[in-house]
Amino acid sequence: MRFALAIGTFLILFIHGVVLYNQFSHKWERHQIAYFDQARAQAKSDAERAALEDRKPRIEQTVVADFGETRVARCVTCHIASDDPRFSGYQQPLKTHPYSVAMGDVQKDGRWERRHKFSEFGCTVCHDGQGRGLSPEFAHGNDEFWPDPLLGYATQPTWRKDLVPMLRGKEYLEANCAQCHPGSEFKGTPTVNRGMQLFYASNCYGCHRIEGMSDGTIGPDLSEVGRKFKIDYIYARIKDPKSVLATSIMPRFNMLNDEDIKALVIFLKSRKGRNFSETEMERYHLRATGGAELVQAHIKPVAINPAQMVKQGEQLINDRACTACHKLGAKDGAIAPDLSFEGLIREPQWLDAHFRNPRSTMPDSIMPSFRFTEDEFKAMTAYLSGLRTAPPAPTPEATYKALCLRCHGEKGDGRGPIAEHLDPSPRDFTKAAFMNSKTMTRLVGSVRKGVAGTSMPAWGKLLDEQQATNLLGYIQTAFVKEARTDLKPHTVPETNPVPSSPESIKRGQATFVENCAGCHGKRGDGKGPNSLDILPKPRNLRNAFFLETVEDKRLFDSILYGVQGTAMPSWTDYGFDNNTVGDLVNFIRNLNPKPKGGQNAGTI
Amino acid sequence: MSKAADKTSILAAVKELPGNVWKSIFRNPLPTNDLERSSTSFTNFFLHIHPVKVHKNSLRPAYTLGLGLISFFLFVILIVTGILLMFYYVPSTSQAYDRMLDLRGTVAFGTILRNMHRWSAHGMVAMVFLHLCRVFLTGSYKKPREFNWVVGVILFLLTLGMSFTGYLLPWDQLAFWAITVGTAIAGYAPIIGKDIQFLLMGGTSVGQEALLRFYVLHVAVLPAILTLMIAIHFWRIRKDGGLSRPADADPTPPMEMMGASADPKPVQLEPRKTYGLQGLVRGPLTKVNNIPDNTVFSWPNLFLAELFVFIMTLSAILVLALLFNAPLEEPVNVMHPPNPAKAPWYFLGLQEMVSYSAFWGGIGVPGVFVGLLFITPYLDRSPKGVGKWFSRDRLLANTIFISFVLANVVFVIIGTFFRGPNWAFVTPW
CATH class of the missing domain: 1.10.760.10 (Cytochrome c-like domain)
Known part of the structure; x- marks a missing residue:
């Protein structure tokens, strides 16, 4: 036991030694000593030399309170020469931070003067990274848990290896420039500006909302996407949405190349909910106006020449990412229907109305409403109506x-x-x-x-x-796979025997809420609480186009005798008679005002 | 003449200063005989809670495995490192995480302190639980130690509480969601569950109020109660006659005349009790070491053993702290729960059971288990099987206990390693 005691005691002493050694021999001390040595060698006067002689390694830090939350930047502890122009030829970490005219630095009498002084701005406001850290791994944000790794330089072990080359580059820093210089015309952030153009040109705005810039509702709100996600995630989500989230319905935008995606990522990374340049009042106004007119301002309309309409329509459909969802010839977005022979299956009026507002012809369509001009819609309609070649189908x-x-x-x-x-x-x-x-x-x-x-x-x-x-x-x-048999004729009235009246509608509503709302929903939109478990889904009874084509006879049949192969039961078994159903039909008809236009059945 | 003498005496005093200071603190010299050994034990503040003589059975490593001592020493390490960490910590949602970064990056010895505190805390939960198992499996909760067992169960629950409240303090994703899950489990209790949850969190979700509450509980309330309970636990060990031991560990009780003829009444020595020196003194003479029993002097046998356990515990914690860093994940992001969000490991058994049934997993089964633990000594009144591991006489009790423990261990392992996103079953390899 005494031997074990001796070993244990030795171990404790040894570990204390290791800890003390780690504590008192930091890497940054060596960097600082190297800096002092080099600076002494280059010193021009004795006073300068003496001053350096007195300097001892210590933790250097800049505390910045002007930009958002207080930032502590201890980066200069290692990068101690960052503001010493003599060290521009040295290796990191002793390299001078480059001077750049683009960043507003000016040269006066052969000496550079910085526009963004480190003492005023710190480091992390531009570069990200973890300002409090003193070891390279943590300070640069190389550990997978730090949300803001050094933009464009640091990568984390959990990032997809094949994407890493695309996630490096100083362009990524522009995302932070845009925190203070948000203008889309600002010359210092060309990549952010390009990303913003792509955001409109690729129709991202149709699905996504960014406060003050767009108001799409189908996809997630991207107003704070830069604050919430790291660049690897944003990149992968654009590059291949399903690879990140299997249930994503976002299309793959195949016409975007890697540089385009990078520009989009940098633009999105600059969306952090709010930026340092805006005042509370500006923010209030932005929120109050939504941003619809900004979308209009950003989309560059194409002047349509009536003679070239079809050709220009084709160009528009190609440029504006329609095939990210739809199929057209060889291009297939695998999300929306085939447009290859659209002229044979849809009328021009229908197409035009569907373009302007997809839900005006198809109440449950997920297609976004895009903000194109009148002429553009016409050109696209003209092109699609002209696609009248049926695919060969011999059998x-x-x-x-x-x-x-x-x-x-x-x-x-x-x-x-x-x-x-x-x-x-x-x-x-x-x-x-x-x-x-x-x-x-x-x-x-x-x-x-x-x-x-x-x-x-x-x-x-x-x-x-x-x-x-x-x-x-x-x-x-x-x-x-089952042979058809002769159908038993159902006894249903040809037309609704109950005349529509407010009382009848009220009775119908009571019956509906009591018996039908569980599946068809209280509003009759097919989204009742039980609808989640039912396939096919309960009919949306507010789809006016559909209901217009359905005769009373068919409604009576479906309600009284049920719809076989679906969850709709036969309501005669529950005591419904023609009067009950008549009230119901009046109620359902009353939900749907006469549709204007839309797909009419008589156009063959 | 007198001047010279004065001078000499001052010189002599200076010369003897270290020795005199030492003697004034430690009244006894290093003991060389049994009287001094006894005296050393009961004149030293830190040693006097020990008996002068200790039963040989209590010193058998294979009997106690030193688990209680290890738990206590871990608690001491936790107090020391915890107090040092308190100098840097601010229980505020806006500062706590930054303070963690400072501890990890800048504060002198910050990393090793945090690592030691973290691993000691996990270790203490494990060791206290193993100690509880040891006491149960050796039947040591039986008469006269019933109440000390109850105190022990309370100590176990307090240890869980300490660890749980400390889990939130780093204010990272791991902490936030573990506490969110943990407090949600409390919310499954019938009738008062939601109120307990609200009381714990100071609101309907984990936030600044919860952080402050957990901090106060962690650094003041629970340590105070725990210290008091430990004191009672130790005191009761003495009063209940030392550690449990089998009936055949003592020789047949001797009849002996104690003291001189002033009191000729024979005193029967109770063999199941460890006597302090005073307990043996009946007459004008102090008799030491002439009672036929199976005890040895605490100095040096017990103290050396305790020192050994302490050195081993400290070494183990230091090695762990040097090799493995305490986790620090992303700063709290209320909108992005990790998938799956897991409770601290010792509650993962509960979480696993909660995934089958919220009430039974989170409250019902653990409630029954803890309730059974509390009343075990009052249900099991058979005096048989004390002081032996896995005694044949205790087959039923041990089987029930081991089943509960194994079930929990299996659930903890499943919850820790075999549960992936959406709590779906995954294999860790």
Whole structure:
């Protein structure tokens, strides 16, 4: 035991020794001693030399209280020569901080004078990094936990290795320049300015909001993105959104090259919620006005020449990242429908209205409203209406693959590659109960006339009656897999026997709230609490375009006898009669004012 | 003449100064005989809480494993390092994290102090729990030590409280979300759960109020209670007759005449009690070392053993502190919980159980376990199986206890290593 005691005691002494050694022989002391030696050798006068003789290594720091929270910058403890012009040829950390005209430094009588004095600004306000640290690893923010690593220089071990080369470079410092110099015309921040242009040119503003700059609502608000995220995250999110978040619906913008993404990242890194240059009043005004007019100011409109309309429309569609979501020829964003033969399936009026406000023709569309000019919309419509070449489809199977698969899926289960972005979701053909409970006439009608208010277009110009029937035959054998049987006729009134009146609507509403709201939602928008667990989703009863095409007869049928293959039960079993349903139908009709324009069924 | 004598005496006094100062502090010389050994033990403030003589069984390393002592020494290390850390710490949400950065980067010995404090804290939780297991598995909570067991369980809970309150103080992501999860577990208690949670946090979420509360609890309230409880715990060890030992560890009680004929009544020595020197004195003579028992003098046997445990504990903590840095993650970001947000490791068993059932995992099962711990000595009244590891007589009690402990250990391991984002099962390799 005494031996063990001796060893233990020795160990304690030894560790104390190690700790003391670490404490009293810092690396920065060596840097400072080296600096004093070099400076002494270069000293021009004895007084200067004597002054250096007296200097002992110590922790040097700048405390800056002028920019946001108080910043402590101990960087000069190692970078002690940063303001000594004689050391411009030395290696880091003893290198002079470069002088630069671009940063406002001026040369007077052969001596440089800094515009941004270190004593006034500190270091981290431009460079980021951890000003309190004294070891390179922590001070430069190389540890994965520091939120602001040295911009453009430090990388952290958790960053994606293949992205690291793109995350270096002094351009990244511009993100911090923009904290005080936010103007989009400021010459010192060309990359931020380019990133801002790209933010508008690539239509990022359509989905994302940045306070005072844009008001998109589909994607996350990016007003403070630079404060919340490190550059590696922002870069990866733009480069390949799904690689960071599997559920992301953001498209991959393939037309952006690495330099473009870098510029966007630097621009976004400069968005920190607020910058040092703005006053409280400016901020208040910014918030009050939102920023819609700023978007308008930033998007450079293209002058449309009526003679060149179609060509210019094509150019616009290429330039403005439409194929980041849509498919057009070989380009495919894999998020939104195929536009390759748009002229055959949509009318110009519909296209024009859809461009201006996608939800004016399709109430649940996720397509953003873009702020293009009147003429631009016309040109784009003109181009798309001219795409009238149907894809070759010799057999029903080939037809299905060319026209239907993108939404309805390879297995016909309604889970095509873009299905998750469509609302209502594409029909699941494997639900035989549904398919076999609808008349052939209705199915052919859905194919040829489309389903109004949804992503299902009218295929009438591509498929005649016979072709549509053949296509449905293919679907029947390939996906439904159950033979059709004769349908039992349901007894439903041709038209609603209950005349619409405020009392009837009120009764209908009471019935609706009591029985239907669980799935269809209190507002009838199909988003009731149970809707999350149901596929296909409950119908949005506020989709006026859809409801306009649905006759009373079909509503009665669906309510009284249910919709087979879905969660909609047969309400006759719950005691509904024609009067109850009549009130309900009046209530539902009353939810939807007559739509203006939109997809009308009679345009074949 | 007298002047010369004065001079001599002053010189002599100066010469003897170190010796005299030493003697005035330590009244006894290094002991050479049994009387001095006894005297050393009970005239020294720090030693007098020990018995003069200690039973050989208490000195068997394989019996106690030194776990109680290790826990106590870790507590001492924690107090010393904790007080030093208090000089630098500010319990404010805007400053706490910066102070951590300063401790790590700039403050002299800041890193080693924080590391020692951190690893000692984790170590203390583990050691106190192992000590509790030792006491249970050797049946040492039985009569007359029932109440000291209860005090021990309270000490265990206080240790958890100390560690838990200290966890928040660095004010980094790890701290913030661990405490958010931990206080949420408290919120699952029926009826008063939400109130307890509110009381702990001083609001509905972890913020400045919570930080201040946890700080005060950590540096003042809990240490004071813990110190008092430790004092009671140690005092009761003496009063309950030293550490537990098997019945056959003592020779047959002798009948002996104590003292002179003034009191001829025979005194029966109770073998299950450790006597202080005063306890043996009945007559005009002090008799030492003539009682047939299995005890040895505390000096040097016990004190050397204690010194040994202390040196080993301190070495281990120093090595850990030198090799591994205490974690410091990102500054608190209320909007970005890490996925998964995990409680401190010793509560991960609870969190794992909470993931199955909020009430039963967070309150029900641990409540039953702690409740059982408290009343164990009053339920198990059989005097058999004291002082032996895994005694055959205690098969049922030990089995139940080990099942509970193993279940918790398994849950802690699952929660620590096998739970990934969204608390989904992941393999750590």
